[in-house]
Amino acid sequence: MAQLSYGVRAIANIFRAVYPSGIVGSTRGRAFSSLAAEGENVSQNADDILVKDEDLPLYKRISRLGRQRLSVAPVLDEWLKKGHKLKKLEVEDIIKALRKFSRYKQALEVSEWMDGNRGLRLGLSDFAIRLDLIAKVRGISSAENYFKDLPEKAKNQKTYGALLNSYVGNKLTEKAEGLMVKIKESGFALKALPYNNMMTLYRALGQPEKVLSLIQDMKVDNILPDSFTYKIWMNSCADLSDINGVEKVLDELKHDGRFKYDWSIYSNLSAIYIKEGLIKKAQDALKETEHKIFMKKDRDAYKSLIIMHSKLGDKPKVYSVWKKFARVFPKRTNTDYICMLTALVKLGDIKGVEKCLKGWEYDGLSYDIRVPNVLIGAYLTEGRIKEAESLLQHAQKKGGKPDYKTWDMFVDGYLKQNQTDEAIGAMKKALEKVKYGQWQPEPGKALAILNLFEVSGNIDGAEDMFKRLRKVDHVNTDTYNSLIRTHIQAGKSPSQVFQRMELDKIEPNEETDRLLKW
Structure with a gap:
């Protein structure tokens, strides 16, 4: 599981390196970066955006749409109708x-909206970004068709890379290997990126x-490794002990x-040790x-140290780095605090966690x-149910x-304390x-909940929970067996469940x- 988790993060890091999804260093960027923070307070109706929020800047209007609920295109169209200019950048x-902020469906909609608007023609990088979005929203097959229909000049290092990244993300080994051959034959394997992608795939599959072997290929082909290459190379050696x-x-x-x-290489090395x-x-x-x-300002660097x-x-070092962090970054973020709180929990310093939360x-x-x-x-881990409930109410x-x-953690806490109704x-x-x-x-947790109905033969309760589990695609042989046992315990025939x-x-x-x- 650790390898798979690493693989997902690695794939994201590779793609961001060439097709960055964050906004850095501009007023526009800082404005649009608030999409996530404000996106939870969403409108339920597009008319709210177009009429009630007439004076809002564009980024706030889009933020109000929420993650996947409403279309972005009407907001952009209305913005232009009001006489506002909208540059490609x-x-x-x-x-x-x-x-x-993983609002891929809306991002794809905006990308496709550009097609029908003068002065917003797609550049070569835009094709790669759209391909990535299509893969995420509509699936690999749609992404392959999009790539196939691209003009030849758009089938470049970036679009090949985007398609390879999609194959790697979905662990489609044969397709990834086949595409890597084409990338080499086309002369697009000039940098470490496609090799890094393949290394990420192999490590995620437990094939360090x-x-x-790919490192040796890079040396033969005179491809210089980058920082990511060195890190995954080190980790692969560690995987082999x-x-x-x-x-x-x-x-x-x-x-x-x-x-x-590059601090991240040594941080990675310390994790291996x-x-x-x-x-x-x-x-x-x-x-x-x-x-x-300490020679550069980098939030992730400080958090890695913590x-x-x-x-x-x-513990002294954790607090020392946090104090230095606070001096370098007086305005800390929610994720900064999550990092520190998590570190203090690992140290067992609950008093420190409480103070940090304040x-x-x-x-x-x-x-x-x-x-x-x-x-x-x-x-909840410590069995302090009342404190957990009190903090939730306060929040x-x-x-x-x-x-x-939040509620999943409470399920664990309640089950440990035999508070079945609460669980x-x-x-x-x-x-x-x-x-x-x-x-x-x-799986074990879902079965533990179903077992609560099973022991008493509570068919209605079991059926209700089973229906809820079905809605999140958690129906399998074990959950069905539990439902059958519940029917048997209640003295009812399970034949209908088997059907x-x-x-x-x-x-x-x-x-x-x-x-x-x-």
């Missing part, structure tokens, strides 16, 4: 901001030896000389990380439920909206917060067969 900023190999990569990196101030239990080496790598971090020191159990509230940032969720989770009064993760209620609330395919409870199982094309197992013989 501004439209690109809108697309970038929407992508940054193929990463090392080859710490000597990791250190040889570090030697090559130092000899390379292009990454003297921590995992291998090489504490002294991890501490030395972190010292090198700190030296490079997390690494917490993994080493070094500091966050004092800063007056938007009330993002993910921040108090950290302490709520810590309370709601402050405007915080519990998400599925069932929390599971229902968690499931109400998500759409089909967005999230599923852990539904067949209609859902759920394969029975030995347990199913045994139950149906009762």
